[in-house]
Amino acid sequence: MARKSGTATDKRLAFEREALPHLDAIYTAALRLARNADDANDLAQETILRAYRFFDQFTPGSNCRAWMLTILYNNFRNSYRRGARERPADSADEFSGEIDANSLDADQSRINPEELLSSRMTGQRIELALAALPDEFREALILVDVQELNYQEVADVLGVPLGTVKSRVSRGRALMRRALCKLDRARGKTGT
Amino acid sequence: MDCREYISEYLAGHADGELAPLARRAGDEHVAGCPICRAQLIENRALKAMVRQSAGIVKAPADLKARIRTALDQADRANDAPWDTRLAAFAAMPRRIGERLRAPIVWAPAGIAAAIAIALMIAIGSVNHRRAAAIPPVPQFELAIARYHDFQREFVPNVPAEAYSDGDSTLYAWVMNRDPVRRVAADEAQTDAFDDIARSYRSANMPDDLFDLTQAGYEIAGGRVDRMADGRPVTYTLYTGRAGQIVSLCFSDPTMAAPLHAVNWLGMRSFYEYKGYSICLSFYPTGHFISILISRMPVTQLMRDIAAADLSGISR
Numbered sequence: 001m002a003r004k005s006g007t008a009t010d011k012r013l014a015f016e017r018e019a020l021p022h023l024d025a026i027y028t029a030a031l032r033l034a035r036n037a038d039d040a041n042d043l044a045q046e047t048i049l050r051a052y053r054f055f056d057q058f059t060p061g062s063n064c065r066a067w068m069l070t071i072l073y074n075n076f077r078n079s080y081r082r083g084a085r086e087r088p089a090d091s092a093d094e095f096s097g098e099i100d101a102n103s104l105d106a107d108q109s110r111i112n113p114e115e116l117l118s119s120r121m122t123g124q125r126i127e128l129a130l131a132a133l134p135d136e137f138r139e140a141l142i143l144v145d146v147q148e149l150n151y152q153e154v155a156d157v158l159g160v161p162l163g164t165v166k167s168r169v170s171r172g173r174a175l176m177r178r179a180l181c182k183l184d185r186a187r188g189k190t191g192t
Numbered sequence: 193m194d195c196r197e198y199i200s201e202y203l204a205g206h207a208d209g210e211l212a213p214l215a216r217r218a219g220d221e222h223v224a225g226c227p228i229c230r231a232q233l234i235e236n237r238a239l240k241a242m243v244r245q246s247a248g249i250v251k252a253p254a255d256l257k258a259r260i261r262t263a264l265d266q267a268d269r270a271n272d273a274p275w276d277t278r279l280a281a282f283a284a285m286p287r288r289i290g291e292r293l294r295a296p297i298v299w300a301p302a303g304i305a306a307a308i309a310i311a312l313m314i315a316i317g318s319v320n321h322r323r324a325a326a327i328p329p330v331p332q333f334e335l336a337i338a339r340y341h342d343f344q345r346e347f348v349p350n351v352p353a354e355a356y357s358d359g360d361s362t363l364y365a366w367v368m369n370r371d372p373v374r375r376v377a378a379d380e381a382q383t384d385a386f387d388d389i390a391r392s393y394r395s396a397n398m399p400d401d402l403f404d405l406t407q408a409g410y411e412i413a414g415g416r417v418d419r420m421a422d423g424r425p426v427t428y429t430l431y432t433g434r435a436g437q438i439v440s441l442c443f444s445d446p447t448m449a450a451p452l453h454a455v456n457w458l459g460m461r462s463f464y465e466y467k468g469y470s471i472c473l474s475f476y477p478t479g480h481f482i483s484i485l486i487s488r489m490p491v492t493q494l495m496r497d498i499a500a501a502d503l504s505g506i507s508r
Contacts, residue, residue: 027252126246170204
């Protein structure tokens with residue numbers, strides 16, 4: 001049931017309380033999508049204002065961050081995804097090719113979880129692997145791991161069925177793991 | 193359950209805590225007896241933690257926060273201001289003629305204020321018809337007039353949903369129905385045509401914010417996506433109603449600025465009487481798209497009907 005209309009002051013107070021705490025999360029997602037600070041600022045601002053405009057439609061008790069991310073992604077699809085962004089790999093095969101292009105040999109070895117959490121597994125390498133992921137896998141992983149949405153919320157944000165989210169998360173992690181193994185191998189850091 | 197099934201069907205959900213109770217129990221039992229899958233689960237959780245740590249939440253810049261606060265304040269002020277204040281604000285608007293409107297703009301309060309201001313301004317006859325004769329030639333308006341004439345002779349829609357049934361159309365259709373903002377519009381429009389045309393425009397990478405003129409007694413007759421002589425895509429939407437027809441054109445034009453001598457301004461929309469036509473010019477909040485609505489009806493009628501569309505967009 002949507003929120004009933006109250007006074008403008010009530011609306012603003014409720015928005016400040018429930019929506020604005022997610023501004024950093026919205027900005028983070030906007031940066032990921034737009035890939036430059038200027039567009040990210042505009043995208044985040046438009047998302048916040050649109051959320052304010054339609055705040056009566058937000059269902060109290062549901063995940064406000066997920067609701068705002070849905071607006072953000074739709075806004076991005078409608079207004080920003082017009083060739084302005086650097087194109088990432090389109091498919092899992094192409095992704096693998098991009099990783100291989102970084103002088104990485106095919107590798108089926110496992111990641112050592114302790115190594116994964118060690119200082120050697122730097123954020124830079126995680127970012128490298130994430131950036132090269134096909135869009136759909138990266139978006140699913142970011143929404144689950146960084147934005148901490150559940151699978152159903154991710155499905156709502158991305159506008160895909162729940163099963164697709166499960167598949168993307170599973171395949172995305174497998175691709176990440178493979179990429180990190182290759183990076184380790186290339187740098188002579190894999191002990192297995 | 194074998195290892196292949198666990199890894200393909202359970203592993204990610206297990207690491208994310210997304211398994212239903214029965215499935216989770218089955219997953220727990222499998223990893224308890226399988227060191228390889230147990231290691232995979234630990235690895236998945238570690239990878240999840242590293243992604244969160246490395247690609248975590250970034251703090252929004254202070255200037256962005258300030259901009260947002262200012263925009264929200266403006267929205268509230270527009271909503272809270274007494275009517276005489278709103279009228280005074282609108283009376284002052286012609287001073288902005290010639291400025292390029294800059295996005296983003298809060299649409300809802302503008303819509304409310306616009307509707308109220310229109311009613312009052314029309315009542316006191318404040319629309320300045322004398323300005324019309326002074327408008328110098330505007331190529332974009334000339335294009336609108338030419339298309340208006342073309343479409344009076346024949347308008348053949350070319351954007352039913354099935355015209356864009358390749359690739360993403362299923363996804364877009366689904367998104368359209370789940371988008372909280374779009375759903376707001378669709379609830380009132382109650383027409384498949386509205387969604388179909390909007391979806392087709394979106395598939396062509398064009399703005400899909402159709403005017404909902406149903407409250408003003410119009411029906412949407414159809415839409416077209418074409419290309420201009422220089423290759424720019426352009427969308428045309430035809431609305432038909434008791435007061436006549438309205439043709440909407442939308443295309444990208446980074447050089448366009450609002451011409452001088454508008455008869456009135458309503459938020460981000462400016463209205464003109466131009467060579468016997470009534471024209472509404474709007475700038476999109478994002479990108480360089482402009483929208484031109486053109487009709488033969490009196491400009492006051494066009495303003496009233498567009499205000500109704502704006503108002504219907506925020507009253508649902």
